[in-house]
Amino acid sequence: MESATKAYSSYFKLCIWLTCALLYISSASARQSSGLEKLRSGFSPSTQGNQTVLMISQDGTYSVGFYSVGENAVGFAIWYSDMVDTVVWMANRDQPVNGRNSRLRLQKDGDLVLSDAGGTVVWRTNTKGHRVREVKLPNTGNLVLLGSSADILWQSFDSPTDTLLPEQPFTKDTQLLSRADLGTYKSGYYRFYFNEDNYLGLIYTSPNLSSKYWPHPWLNAFDNGRTTYNITRLATLHRSGIFNSSDQFTFIASDHGESHLRRLTMDFDGNLRLYSLDKQNRSWRITWIALPEQCRVHGYCGPNGLCVYTPKPKCMCLPGFEMVDPTDWFQGCRLIKELSCGPKSTKLLRLPYTDYYGFDKTGYGVSSFEECEKICMDDCYCLGFSYRLSGTGQCFPKSLLMSGYQSPGGPNHMYVKISINDSSVKNVSSVAEQVGWKPLQCSTEPQVPANISSALARKAKKSQLIIPLSTFVSAIGAMEIVFIALGWYFMFKNYDDDILYNRQGYFAVPTGLKKFTFSELKRATNNFRDIVGKGGFGTVYKGLLLPDNKMVAVKRLEGVSHGEEEFWAEVSMIGRVHHINLVRMLGFCAERKNRLLVYEYVENGSLDNYLFAHDSTRFLEWKKRLQIAVGTAKGLGYLHEDCLEWILHCDIKPQNILLDKQFCPKVSDFGMAKLVDSHRDRALTFSTIRGTRGYMAPEWTMNLPITAKADVYSFGILLLELVSGRDAAKFNIAESGGNFVQWAFENVRRGNWKENLVDSKLAGEGRSKVEAEIERMLKTALVCVEQDKDKRPSMGEVVEMLMVSLDREEEEKKERDRETQLSTGIKTGMVEMARVFRHVGMTSPYESSSSSGIT
Template structure:
């Protein structure tokens, strides 16, 4: 009996050892012990591409034929970002090996992601997942920053396991669970998984879905049952699966199972979704929602459209159930079926509100002629113009929810309450009880899809009357009234010189009205630009910044103020001055920089356009700008060599991303220490790269007016034909300043050493580069040989001939030790014309033709 087992083990040993030399080794096990490290580099094993452009790199796998759970790195589409996920992968056939045995090969059906650790913070290629010796599972991006962690240090973790039901578990020496992915659901539930009160499912929204918003839908457990919400303030419930609405075992006594010490939850089981709201296992649930029994892998997912769908493997993934449905709940009940302010009729036929009897349109399609994507106000509601607001009545309209904000009030009181409340967007009214004069009032802060209902028929959340709040466009000038006003001015001028004063008054009124109309057109244009970053209102920024009280800095185009949003996150608000009206170039650039995300670029969180003022809202960088830390006599404390080296690499990576990895090549044009910001851990981020210069990838150079800061300008600026190498030169100057601990132009030095480049050229000629190392840092002096090598990198960036400078991508590779510095360098670093400009200007750095978003924070 033992011999077959011996043969089997020997064959398996040969299989594992022989196959480990091939291009694709066999799948890994479902459990590992610490410490262990994985990287998402393509050259590592267990790497699979799929027909939809996605790929996975398997780390742990539950081996079996057919669909099975696995965890690892996942990317979709262009694969410029990665997630650490648990997914279901399907293996259906085995490839025999010549040495004996076989290897399972996955089909090309895309993997189904059921849990993600970092879906809001994707990592780049080269990221590391580390199960540390202290028992913590940590995901770090390629720059070393921590993106996600289990926070289990010191909890006696000994290993990582992926269970048969897809639960990723950290366990201790007693095999007890210390941490599990089931406690942190994302958008899916798998059979056996529970959703507890306090947890929620939130759909994963594609970055290309411009209409969908993060947190737009959610699914939660309450004391009444399972409730689906759409995002607003407060959230609006669009579907309830209550214990009174589902099948309840008639033999159960309701009070018998009440247990206030346990958390309420629902559990996804094969064949049903069980509601344990007032009962606990092993007792029977108080309610169940029937689901088709699965013959293969199954999971449920809250979709971006608000549906809760159940999927199953049947020669491919297919939908087998949609749980948020019912006799009175049809497609039009989903809040975003026709978008915001959309009207839904029948089989998802969408439209916007038509003209009223006064021939005034208050709404239009948000995106082209696609009413299914929602409607928007032609004139935006503003809190400082409530006197010009009114309510328009809607006939035979239903809404997916009705929150009783006011009870025992009449219709007139309900309407007036909405007009008096700035956040109210509509007044919905239900008559209640036998009293026909009073009822309930709902005052939603956002209006989602409404639906046409047949009169005199019962409808879910029947509404007796519905009114939408709109801005009275009659208070704004129409084009015809402008012409009439002009005509009146002309006629008045013919009466004689005695009427000249009235003509002047009429002209002033015309100008004022024209400006108001232009402001309205600006607002309309902003609303029409898709994929814009978050637009903040002035009413949000004013309290966030405490009435713009704490100034962080000031540049050529306005001041920057510290602020704190309602969610507690800190921001830096830049007030742009002198821009005048909103124009297409401003919005295009805001849209562009709002879509750029890199760990070494300061993130634009949003913008605000209020009257003639423009604001940009950035993430807050607590350590301020680099110039506070590198200049002797002007720094808060002396930075160690390792910190300076990390800052240099961070800046290089940020510029390399702008030059090489964006959709359009972006040249910064104003690299200087004031535009390099530091967070609390001294991670460096490039700021003010908006409104720089965008060029197409097939362009090699571009002509533009001179812009930037004296002392950091490349020589080729004098010819006005520039490439991205102007940024390399400016980076070289900053690089040099960090290594030397002084400004590039410093009158406190002896006259022959005013210019740092002159000193560099002299030191190269005399072979005394070590003399340039920051003399006020003991650590820098100790590491002088290494600093000298870095001075050579800076010198390569400072070549007067821009064609001989390296690209920023090459600079990154040199700094990381992958490449070496060019050996044949030109040591003539100075251009007398630029030196003359700098000397004649009696300031250290003076901004010439700055980009619109330029200036220190």
């Protein structure tokens, strides 16, 4: 019995010893396979045919080592330890080294050198002659070479590839250069940088041409909200998701806060995106994007290619063209039949609402269509021409067809030359359908928005670092089961809170909207007591969000029966729309039968409170009316022509134009037609949901297809109200002998519009000075309310018409400022000259001898 007890005791001690030994070996093996925190002089690892970790940051976020970029090819790179497929920096992206026997050396002379298997130096830090103490990877992801006094001799932050990390300085000497494609790490065509005018921009650069495309290339720096007086040229992405630049450009992540890992990446498709890591789902979420309209990226579909929305952005070749390389859209398209010089050997392919940006041979300001056609057909180097339907005859012959995109409702039609012998294009008149163009419709059919990040998301690669200790893994299996059981217990203990957090947090990819609970919005609106407005879609309440005391407007929708996922899809589409003249959506609630939308709060309320007010303190001077007209037109133009999901408003009226502190107009209630129940009564749909009587285009009552021109008509009514100060919805037909539009036309026809039509309250501010602008707005309004929708301009053309007045006003203001500065300068000079004359004992010619009045 005693011997058995001793044997059992010895066996027990042996088990304990073996367990401790296995734990020690495992920890050592894990440290070796995971890499070190720093490298010392003389360290010289070599590639072994697979992905190898050399160092890991102290918090485990970043890894650095040899990264596999192809079959038997590696790069020296930094990547996220838990997201192995996301590389943030690579030293030799355009010259990968052999997967075997290539070597990284920290030489005794201070240089960190990467050499190929044959000994050829591929990359180096150029720190030769310095005493390097160590190479280190801090928690910021910045690989550094430290000198003997811990000073930084070299750092990866100074030479980024396609990604900017939080707190990484972005300067005039750095740039983000995209990858060539999704499956490669080689340098691509798109660059984010401080341009020659000292502000941040995006540019497409191919071997043959370059083209700037962000911010708006047709605007100058100041109109884009930037400044060129920017000597510093420094920008930083903060951990909280706030990006600040010395050129006055800034943006904030939709999920701002310091609890997320973030990266700003110049993606291969030419778009600049900010990503946040969703650790729970092991995926990246887009929390800011430079260009919501992907087709606005230059070079996206290559030469002769055309970008269309289906609704996802899609590249295609025009009829009569074919892809140069079926695997690479950046090479674009080419003619199937080569062109011969001369009008008799070519014909024109008409592309409605299409344009190719730039590369105009010259601009012909006033030309008929026939003249424009002849100019291009007689020029062997003209590949096509763009003709603007603005009534001014703007003609733009093209020497290159690049950056083509469709924009239904846009101001341009494109005409492209093709061979007259090309039998593949049989019906030129149906090209609109061939390229997938469809007119805008006020439809209530739900459209699930395209997930802009789907092409960029890939499943994480399986780590190639395997710890060869299967015996140990089996031995601690029981311990893992215990920990898992405890984890499940604590997780379900707080199940309700966790589900609330996960489902009510930011879900956006890439909308950036927050999903609120009904109880949150009930508290914010004080149980829905403070009503600020009512409309056909529901009631709007004033609210205060805690804990940051942010004022919001909460719209409680009525008549919505969409399911939660369907509602999310529609809200996601609206949430992607951002413009200074559109009210911004901040979040939503879809809980049981409750459907609510949360918007920014606009301080001055709606336009009707000022335009039709009898209170003299609310009088709108002409300058503000003009600015409101231009801003509203720009917002509608963006909805019709520029945003990713083209949207018709269908209910333009003063009650839906909100004014901020500076009286900047913001269009509200856009996209509402998609959120209401499509099964509601048809008569109600036409009179309340789709518009307001007095503002509705004739095609509504004639049961004709509703396009963007219906919004143009309603906007024309709004312009007439701005000129006359009269409410179209309350217009007295019996008193005036016709409706609002007929009354306006009749006054213009009789020539007494100045006396009978223009708001009498404008007389007090010197109406004669602004009569030319009033007349121009009136003419714009009348062309917008044409009975024939085809005679109405697009919103883009309306903006151009109204901007003439605004530009003239700005020029007059600048001229007055220059005269004031000149006058001030002359007076200052006279004072200085008088002082000089007195100093030498002479009388100044600018003052009398008796009393100069100058001291």
